[in-house]
Amino acid sequence: MIVLAGVWAGWQAWQVRADLMAAQSDAQSLKASLLAGDQQAAEGQLKDLQEHSESASERTDSATWSVLEVLPVFGDDAKGVQVVSSVLDDLARDGLPALVKSGTDLDAGSFAPRNGKIDIESVKAITEPVSASEGAFAEADERLRAVDSDGFVGAFKTAYDDLSGQIRSASRSMDAAARAADILPSMLGESEKRTYMLVFQNNAELRSTGGLPGAGAIVTADDGDIEMTRQFVATDFPYKEGDSPLPVTLEERAIFDTKVGDYFQDANFTPDFPRTSELMAAHWKREFDQKVDGVISIDPIALAYLLGGTGPVTVDGVTLTKANAVDELLNKTYLKRSGTEQNEFFEKVAKQIFEKFSAGEGDPRKILEALARATDERRLLVTSFDKAEQAKLAGTKAAGEMSAGDGDGQIGVYLNDATMSKMSYYLDYDVKVRATGCNNGVQKYSGTFTLKAETPPNIAKLADSVTGVGIDDAKKGDTAVLAHIYSPVGGDIDKVFMDGEVLPDRFNEHEGHVVSSVALIFEPGERHEVTFRMTGSPGHQGATDVVVTPGTKMQNESSRVPSPCN
DSSP states (O other): OHHHHHHHHHHHHHHHHHHHHHHHHHHHHHHHHHHHTOHHHHHHHHHHHHHHHHHHHHHHSSHHHHHHHTSTTTHHHHHHHHHHHHHHHHIIIIIHHHHHHHHHHHHHTTTSOBTTBOOHHHHHHTHHHHHHHHHHHHHHHHHHHTSOGGGSOHHHHHHHHHHHHHHHHHHHHHHHHHHHHHHHHHHTTSSSOEEEEEEEEEEEEEETTEEEEEEEEEEEEETTEEEEEEEEEGGGSOOOTTOOSSOOOHHHHHHHOTHHHHOGGGGGGSSOHHHHHHHHHHHHHHHHOOOOSEEEEEOHHHHHHHHHHHOOEEETTEEEOTTTHHHIIIIIHHHHOOHHHHHHHHHHHHHHHHHHHHHTOSOHHHHHHHHHHHHHTTOEEEEESSHHHHHHHTTSGGGOOSSOSSSSOEEEEEEEESSSSSGGGGEEEEEEEEEEEEETTEEEEEEEEEEEEOOOTTGGGSOHHHHOSOBTTBOTTOEEEEEEEEOOTTOEEEEEEETTEEOOOOEEEETTEEEEEEEEEEOTTOEEEEEEEEEOOTTOOSOEEEEEOOOSSSSOOOEEEOOSOO
C-alpha cells in the first residue's frame, strides 16, 4: 500500500507538472495573440489556459498533495506549486477574461482617437473590466509575494521568482491602466473644457526628467474633442534672473540654483515632475495670461515609438519613421538648420504627429503599446492640477514623482546638462544598483554609474548649436553634466566615489532625500565611473525603484532592486 501511495503521489506530481507547463505555454501564446490582435486565437488560448490551470489547482488542492507538503526537503516546493497553481487558476478565471474581451474593443478602435475625438463612453465602458482585472492581479501578486521562496529547490525557485516578478509587473501595469481609465473621462473634458500644456523634452540637452523643454503646444479637450490650438518654443519665455513666477525653496536653490524657477528651460532641473509642471504653468500664466489645467510631457524617443503605430510623417522633405526619428530630431536637425529653422521644423513635426494621432491613423493597438512603453520608461509624464485626478495619478510612472508613492522606496540618479549644448546626444550612461544587506530592517545599497562621451573626434568643428561655445572648465566640444544622486526618503548617502577617488561629503537635502551632486566633464571618448553607497528608509521592507533620467537610447534606464529584507 505504501508503494502504491508513493506511485500515486508521483503520478499526481507528474500530472501537475504537465498541467503547469501547458498553462505556461498557453499564457505565452495568449499574450502573443493579444499583441497581434488575433481575438479568435486569444479566446481559444484562454480556454486552454483555464482548463490546464484548473486541473493543476484541483490536483494540488487534494489530500494527496497535502501529504506532499509536509514531507522533508520537498515540502516547501510542494506548497509553492500549490500556490502557483491556485494563483494561475484564479487569474485565468477572474483576471484574464475581461482583458481578452477588451481586446475586441481595441481591435475596433472604439476608444482610440477618430477624427479628432476620443469617445468618452467607450473609455468609460472599459473601466469596470480593467478594474476587475486589476484587482485579480493585485491579489495574485500579494499571494505570490507572501511565500518565502528561499527554501525551494534551485530550478523551481528560479521559475517561482520569475513568475512572481512577471505578476508584480503586470499588477503595476494594470493598476496604472485602471487609474487611467478612471480619470480619462474628466481629463478629456467630459464636464468642462480642459486646457493643457504639451511640452516636448529634448534629451540631447539633458534635464532631470529627460531633456530641455525646447518646444510645446497648447492642447484643449472638450467632451473628447482634442485640438492643438497654439504652439510655442522655449525662447518665448524670457529669462528673468531672480524673478521666478513661483518661490524657489532653499533646498531647490542649494541644488539647482534659482534658475530652476527663473528660467522656463530649467524648470525640470528638479526631478519632481509635479513641481516642474507648477513652474511651467506659472511661466505660461505670467507670459500669456492663460491658466492651464495640467501639463503633459513627451520626448523624441516616445514620439519615435508613436510613429511605429501611426506610420511615418514627412516634414520639409524629411520622412520621419520609428527607426530614424531620434537621430533626425536630436542630432541632424542641429547640423543642418539654423536656430529659427530648427524651431520651425520641430513645430511642424509636432503638429503632424499630433494630427496623425488625433485623426486615428495607424494601428490603435500599436499606438497604445507605444504610449505604454513610453510611460514605463518615464518618457510620457502627466500632471493634472485637479487634486482628485492628481491623487489617482500619484504613485504611477506617468506622474514622474521624485518620491515613490506606493511604499516601495526610490533611489534617483538624475542628469542636467551644464554646457547649454546638444552634446548629451553622444553621452552613453548606465546605472546599476544592488542591495548589499539588511541591517535591523534597513536596506543597504551599492551603486555604479558609468558614463562615456561617444563623441566624434572632430566634434569641436561642428556648429555651436551642437557643441555650445564652451563654459568654465568645459571646452567647445566637451560634454559637461551635473549628476544628482538621491537616497530614498529617510535614507542616507554614506560615500560617493568618482573614478575610484572618494569625494568630499557635501550633501544637500531635498524633501527628505539626501542628495549628492557630482560635476562631470568629458573630452571626446572619455569615460567616468561614479560609485556610491547608501542606506534606505528605516522600516522599508519592499523592493526599491532606481529612477534614472531617460536618455537618447531606446531603452529603459530605470530599474528595480529586490529587497534583501523581505
